[in-house]
Every structure is written in C-alpha cells, then in structure tokens.
Amino acid sequence: MKKFFFDLKEGIIISLKAIRANKMRAVLTTLGIIIGIVAVTTMSTAIVGLREAFLSSLSSLGSDVLYVDKFEWFGSKDWRKYRNRKDITYDQYVKLREMLSPGSYEAMAPNKRTFGKTVKYKQRSVQATLIYGTTEEFIKTSGAIPEKGRFMNELEVKAGRRVCIIGQDIANNLFPNTDPLNKYVRINNVPLKVIGVLEKQGSAFFGSFSMDGQVIMPLKVFERLFGQRRGRMLIDIKVADVNKMDDVKEEVISVMRTIRKVPPGKPNDFAVNRQDVFTEIYDKTVGVVALAGIVITALSLFVGAIGIMNIMFVSVTERTKEIGIRKAIGARTWSILLQFLSESAIICMIGGIIGLIISFPLSLIIDRFLPTAMPLDIVALSLLISALVGIISGFLPAYKASKLNPVEALRYE
Amino acid sequence: MSNIIKLENIAKIYEVGAEKVHALKDVSLTINENEYVAIMGPSGSGKSTLMNIIGCLDTPTKGTYIxxxxxxxxxxxxxxxxxRxxxxxxxxxxxxxxxxxNALHNVELPLIYAGIPKTERREKAIQALKSVGLEDRIYHKPNELSGGQRQRVAIARALVTNPSIILADEPTGNLDSKTGEDIMALFNDLHLKGHTIILVTHEEYIAEHAERIIRLRDGLIERDEPVTQRIIPNHTLNEG
Incomplete structure (x- = not known):
C-alpha cells in the first residue's frame, strides 16, 4: 500500500512535468472535457433547479393536507366530466366537519379563490392578485403566517367582517412608506381593513405569479364581493398525523360520498387530492426528459474522453524511448501504468475544474430564473466523473505503455 | 572469487515473420566479481542480444542464466x-x-523505482554525481551538458544503486576520442574500486581497456581470452 502511494506520487510528479512540457496539447485535449463538464453540470443544475422550483411552488400546498375538490388534479382525461360535477358547498363542509372523527384532523378550512383582481389604496393599486375567501383555520392548512399584525379570528369569519390579510408584495406596493395595519384597502370598491401582513413566501410556478400577491378574507366577505358563483369551493384538511394520511383520506372519501349521496357502486363525484401527486407526476414526466437531457449532454463528455484516449496514445508512442529507459532502470509494469493513468486523470481533472469555473457563473444565471445555485454534490460528482473519464480513457494507452518490451522501446527513435 | 554471471548453453531465437533467426546459438560463460570484461563482435554476431540477456532486459529461449x-x-x-x-x-x-x-533527477530515477525516500535518495544521487566529477552540474538538463558530461550522468545513474554489475553498451561510441578516453578512465577507476564491469563494443582499442575479451561470431563464442597488453588510461578526472 505504501508502495502504491509512492508510485502514485511519482506518477503524478512525472505527469505534471509531461503536461507542462506540452501545454498547448494539454489545453486542446482538455477542451473536450471542459465542454463536456460545462454541459453536464449546467444541465444538471438546470434540472435540479427546475425540480426545486417546482417543489417550492408546491410549498404553498402542505404535504400533510388533503384537498377535497370537485376536480381531480391529475385525472384530466375528461375535463368536462369534472366541470359538470356538482360544486362542493359550504353546507357539505359543515357536515364533513361534523361527521369526520374528531381526532383525525387538526384543521379544516373551506376556501374559494379568484385571480386577477385589483387591490387599491388611495391612488395606488396592485393587479393580478390571488384572493382567498376562507375561515380562520386557513392559517393552519395553508401555513400563511402573518409577519405583522394577526390572522382573522372566528368571530370575524362568522360575522363576515370586512378585514383582510395581505401578502408582502401587496404591502410593499400599496404602502411603500406607511404601516399597512388598520388601513383600508379597496377591492371592487369595498373597503377592507388590513389586520395582518403575511411573511414573504417567494414566487410559485416559476415566477408566473407571486404567493406574496395574495389577499385572504372571510369567506362571507368573498362571496359578497364576487358573488356566490365566483370560484369553486375546496376543503383543505390538515391531518393530525401525517402517517395516517391514507386512512384519513379513505374516511373523507366515504363521508363525502354519504354527504353528496353517491349511490354505492358509482364513482366518486369529487376528489381528495394530495400534494405528493404533483411530485409523482413531475418525476414521471419531467424526470424522464431530464434523464434524457443528462444522457445527451454526457455524450459530449464521451467525445472528450475519446479525445483524451487519442492523445494518450500519441503521448505513449512519442515517449516510447522514455518508457524504455524507465523500464531498463527498473520501472515495473505497474509504475508505468500508473504514470500514464495519472497523466490522463490529471488532464481530465484540470478540464473538470476549468469546466466548473466556467459553469459556475452559468449556474448563477440559471439561478435568476430557477431558485438554485450549483449544488455541491454536482461539483464533487463532476470532479469524480472527470477523473474517472481520465482513468477509463487513459487505460488502454497506459496499458500499452506498460507492456512495451524494454529492448524494443530503447531502440525506438 | 565468486562468479556473478553464469550462462549455460544460452540460445536466443527471434521469430521474424515465418523465419527463425538464431541470434545466439549456444553460449556458456562465467564472469567473476570485480572482473572487467569486454564483449566484442561484428554487427550480427549476437553481442547486443547477449548484452540484453546479461542485463535482464530479455530472457533466453533456451539455457539457464544464473x-x-x-x-x-x-x-x-x-x-x-x-x-535490473x-x-x-x-x-x-x-x-x-x-x-x-536535470542531472540530479536522472540519477535519482532508479532510486525512485527502488522506493527510497526522498532525502536519502537526494543524498545518494549527489554522492554519485560527485564520484563522476559533476557536483557543479547537478541542476543542468541533458541539453545543457556536453556529451562527456551526459555520459557521466549516465554512469552516475548506473552507480547510484550500488549494483552488482555495470553494463556499458558502446559507452564511447558517441564521444570524441579525448572524451572517450576520460570515460574509459572513469571505468578504470570504478574497476579499481571493486565494481564488476561488462563492456560491449566493436572497437578493439576500447576493448583493450578490459582485462578479458569475449569475441562473438554468428551467435557463438569465438574466443575468450585475457588481454595481454591492457591499456591503462591516464588518470585525468578533472574536466569533461
């Protein structure tokens, strides 16, 4: 083992010398690896970023929350079939709450939402907001924590008080210099008192809209503002124990069937959705595309590896005499093999490092669109891969060198 | 005097295409410790093959080499x-x-493959370079040295592991006669210090520096006899 490190160390010193002696060649050879590493790392950074973006856009959905909806989130075979289903109503929510075993859920919030409404304060206004009408338990099911002020209480919800909680972006836009608390914003010309500002949540669905642009208000106020028919009703159920998600889901389904009077044998006319179906679907579809992307970019690395192999063969032929000398004075097969292996591994590692230096700023550019920096494991992995590429593509030439006959090698001119 | 090299009925056959070339047919010889032997012969006589076998660069087809x-x-x-x-x-x-x-690293090379640690290696290499009179050239690269100096670096490299034999293949072949003489003087010194030296050459004059000449012809030993009138070079180890 000690001998191995000794040989390795000497191999590395020799190969560094050889690389220094042929700088231009080393640079050109490395180019293939550089391009390969840049392609693979930026691709995988983008893929990781895409997934991260997707997951964070799901973060507005809780992993321990069931969503009772008229629509199946991923059963989109026949959209119209779902559309023609009866709406979920507030009465159904009340019944569900009564009938579901009390210990199974922590919170339950019926909610409706609508997009693209304008929120005004004096001369200022914000468009394209996401407005929720719901109950006080929404704070638990959605995780919308007020940073300033407070969430609405049961009394305000029951009485339909004109209060609201606004997102960070709305607060910043409407109240650049003043405290929004206890001010009245106007939606559809109805004044609503701001009682809380939500903490920053970031953008969702790749920045297409911001979760910080939301307004939460009592369900009754929502229906008064936009009418009964605006927005479909969802019931968000936060389960008490995540491990019993499936049990609770089954119970919710059977209770809802009873409430909605679905005859036995007929399919559900509602759906109980979960956040993780998104992840599953994502990995099934985008995951395959991502894998294909990695494989295709890895091809460029493969081309680089062939370049390395080619140049190592040249290097071995060129240094036949040197190999002969080394063998004559006592280099064993293994020492020669290690010498050439470390040379190609070092060339590749240098390529890998340069590749990373180039792809790092690229990953920062990607970071502007997708919430990710270059993950450390990708850095480590690509260095490992480049060393591996070096060793694999250098093996044949190195083996050839190590097996040279010393007499013939010495005679080589 | 114990023998270092003992060849018994050595034969070497090369296959060149379908043809078999008998480079060595049947060679037996012994060389003792601290002998100074020259191997001579015209080209094609098998002397390079014999040198390769003695130097363990190649193995014989037949026979035993102790x-x-x-x-x-x-x-x-x-x-x-x-x-080796x-x-x-x-x-x-x-x-x-x-x-x-550079010269130092060249001389260190056999010690590297012997696994000698760095400081000891460096010490021995410098010592070897001193013994051939090159202590002031240790950081020069071969192309910064004269032919004679290069050959001395090579001799230092041969000496550094303190080997049982020194095997020199036409050591003066690429040198002018004055420098060649210096190198032969160096070999003479080494012989006096107790080294066993085997010289392969086709030059009669160079061979006569040895104590014994083995003459090869067509893969066989033609003659093996001591040198009656040895040439003892002037001791001139000052400039190369």
Whole structure:
C-alpha cells in the first residue's frame, strides 16, 4: 500500500512535468472535457433547479393536507366530466366537519379563490392578485403566517367582517412608506381593513405569479364581493398525523360520498387530492426528459474522453524511448501504468475544474430564473466523473505503455 | 572469487515473420566479481542480444542464466525489473537520459523505482554525481551538458544503486576520442574500486581497456581470452 502511494506520487510528479512540457496539447485535449463538464453540470443544475422550483411552488400546498375538490388534479382525461360535477358547498363542509372523527384532523378550512383582481389604496393599486375567501383555520392548512399584525379570528369569519390579510408584495406596493395595519384597502370598491401582513413566501410556478400577491378574507366577505358563483369551493384538511394520511383520506372519501349521496357502486363525484401527486407526476414526466437531457449532454463528455484516449496514445508512442529507459532502470509494469493513468486523470481533472469555473457563473444565471445555485454534490460528482473519464480513457494507452518490451522501446527513435 | 554471471548453453531465437533467426546459438560463460570484461563482435554476431540477456532486459529461449546465484532465465517482467533496478547499472551509447529532467533527477530515477525516500535518495544521487566529477552540474538538463558530461550522468545513474554489475553498451561510441578516453578512465577507476564491469563494443582499442575479451561470431563464442597488453588510461578526472 505504501508502495502504491509512492508510485502514485511519482506518477503524478512525472505527469505534471509531461503536461507542462506540452501545454498547448494539454489545453486542446482538455477542451473536450471542459465542454463536456460545462454541459453536464449546467444541465444538471438546470434540472435540479427546475425540480426545486417546482417543489417550492408546491410549498404553498402542505404535504400533510388533503384537498377535497370537485376536480381531480391529475385525472384530466375528461375535463368536462369534472366541470359538470356538482360544486362542493359550504353546507357539505359543515357536515364533513361534523361527521369526520374528531381526532383525525387538526384543521379544516373551506376556501374559494379568484385571480386577477385589483387591490387599491388611495391612488395606488396592485393587479393580478390571488384572493382567498376562507375561515380562520386557513392559517393552519395553508401555513400563511402573518409577519405583522394577526390572522382573522372566528368571530370575524362568522360575522363576515370586512378585514383582510395581505401578502408582502401587496404591502410593499400599496404602502411603500406607511404601516399597512388598520388601513383600508379597496377591492371592487369595498373597503377592507388590513389586520395582518403575511411573511414573504417567494414566487410559485416559476415566477408566473407571486404567493406574496395574495389577499385572504372571510369567506362571507368573498362571496359578497364576487358573488356566490365566483370560484369553486375546496376543503383543505390538515391531518393530525401525517402517517395516517391514507386512512384519513379513505374516511373523507366515504363521508363525502354519504354527504353528496353517491349511490354505492358509482364513482366518486369529487376528489381528495394530495400534494405528493404533483411530485409523482413531475418525476414521471419531467424526470424522464431530464434523464434524457443528462444522457445527451454526457455524450459530449464521451467525445472528450475519446479525445483524451487519442492523445494518450500519441503521448505513449512519442515517449516510447522514455518508457524504455524507465523500464531498463527498473520501472515495473505497474509504475508505468500508473504514470500514464495519472497523466490522463490529471488532464481530465484540470478540464473538470476549468469546466466548473466556467459553469459556475452559468449556474448563477440559471439561478435568476430557477431558485438554485450549483449544488455541491454536482461539483464533487463532476470532479469524480472527470477523473474517472481520465482513468477509463487513459487505460488502454497506459496499458500499452506498460507492456512495451524494454529492448524494443530503447531502440525506438 | 565468486562468479556473478553464469550462462549455460544460452540460445536466443527471434521469430521474424515465418523465419527463425538464431541470434545466439549456444553460449556458456562465467564472469567473476570485480572482473572487467569486454564483449566484442561484428554487427550480427549476437553481442547486443547477449548484452540484453546479461542485463535482464530479455530472457533466453533456451539455457539457464544464473545471476548472483539466482536463476533469472524464467522470471517475469516485474521480477526482472526489480533485478535490473537493484543489481544492474546500464550505460548506453546514446546516454538515454530523460531530456526534461536535470542531472540530479536522472540519477535519482532508479532510486525512485527502488522506493527510497526522498532525502536519502537526494543524498545518494549527489554522492554519485560527485564520484563522476559533476557536483557543479547537478541542476543542468541533458541539453545543457556536453556529451562527456551526459555520459557521466549516465554512469552516475548506473552507480547510484550500488549494483552488482555495470553494463556499458558502446559507452564511447558517441564521444570524441579525448572524451572517450576520460570515460574509459572513469571505468578504470570504478574497476579499481571493486565494481564488476561488462563492456560491449566493436572497437578493439576500447576493448583493450578490459582485462578479458569475449569475441562473438554468428551467435557463438569465438574466443575468450585475457588481454595481454591492457591499456591503462591516464588518470585525468578533472574536466569533461
């Protein structure tokens, strides 16, 4: 083992010398690896970023929350079939709450939402907001924590008080210099008192809209503002124990069937959705595309590896005499093999490092669109891969060198 | 005097295409410790083949080769490498130094493959370079040295492992006669210090520096006799 490190160390010193002696060649050879590493790392950074973006856009959905909806989130075979289903109503929510075993859920919030409404304060206004009408338990099911002020209480919800909680972006836009608390914003010309500002949540669905642009208000106020028919009703159920998600889901389904009077044998006319179906679907579809992307970019690395192999063969032929000398004075097969292996591994590692230096700023550019920096494991992995590429593509030439006959090698001119 | 080299009925056959070339037919000889032997012969006589076999660079097709009491005729490549490393110092006609490495590193090379740690290695290499009169050239690269100096670096490299034999293949072949004379003086010194030296040459004058000449012809020993009138070079180890 000690001998191995000794040989390795000497191999590395020799190969560094050889690389220094042929700088231009080393640079050109490395180019293939550089391009390969840049392609693979930026691709995988983008893929990781895409997934991260997707997951964070799901973060507005809780992993321990069931969503009772008229629509199946991923059963989109026949959209119209779902559309023609009866709406979920507030009465159904009340019944569900009564009938579901009390210990199974922590919170339950019926909610409706609508997009693209304008929120005004004096001369200022914000468009394209996401407005929720719901109950006080929404704070638990959605995780919308007020940073300033407070969430609405049961009394305000029951009485339909004109209060609201606004997102960070709305607060910043409407109240650049003043405290929004206890001010009245106007939606559809109805004044609503701001009682809380939500903490920053970031953008969702790749920045297409911001979760910080939301307004939460009592369900009754929502229906008064936009009418009964605006927005479909969802019931968000936060389960008490995540491990019993499936049990609770089954119970919710059977209770809802009873409430909605679905005859036995007929399919559900509602759906109980979960956040993780998104992840599953994502990995099934985008995951395959991502894998294909990695494989295709890895091809460029493969081309680089062939370049390395080619140049190592040249290097071995060129240094036949040197190999002969080394063998004559006592280099064993293994020492020669290690010498050439470390040379190609070092060339590749240098390529890998340069590749990373180039792809790092690229990953920062990607970071502007997708919430990710270059993950450390990708850095480590690509260095490992480049060393591996070096060793694999250098093996044949190195083996050839190590097996040279010393007499013939010495005679080589 | 114990013998270092014992060749018994050595034959070497090369296959060149379908043809078999008998480079050595049947060679038996012994060389004792501290002998100074020249191997002579015209080209095609088999002297290079014999040198390669004695130097453990090649193995015989037939026969037994006992080197320092060990049968090396059927050792594998790595075992032979180790023998070459520890027991044989090569000096070549074309010097065969690594062009990108300085004198010191060239001399260190066999010690590297012997696994000697760095400080000890450096010490021994400097010592060897001193013994050939090159202590002020240790950081020069081969292309910054004259032919004679290069050959001395090569001799220092051959000496550094303190081998059982020094095997010199036409060591003066690429040198002018004055420098050649200096190198021969150096070999004479080494012989006086107790080294066993085997010289391969086709020049009668160079061969006569040795104590004994083995003449080859057509793969056989033609004559093997002591040198009656040895040439003892003037001791001139001052400038190269």
């Amino acid at each position: 080197f320092t009491g060990v049968n090396v005729s059927d050792m594998d490549d790595n075992e032979l490498a180790e023998i 490393n520890k027991e044989i110092g090569f000096v070549f006609q074309t010097f065969n130094l690594l062009p990108r490495s």
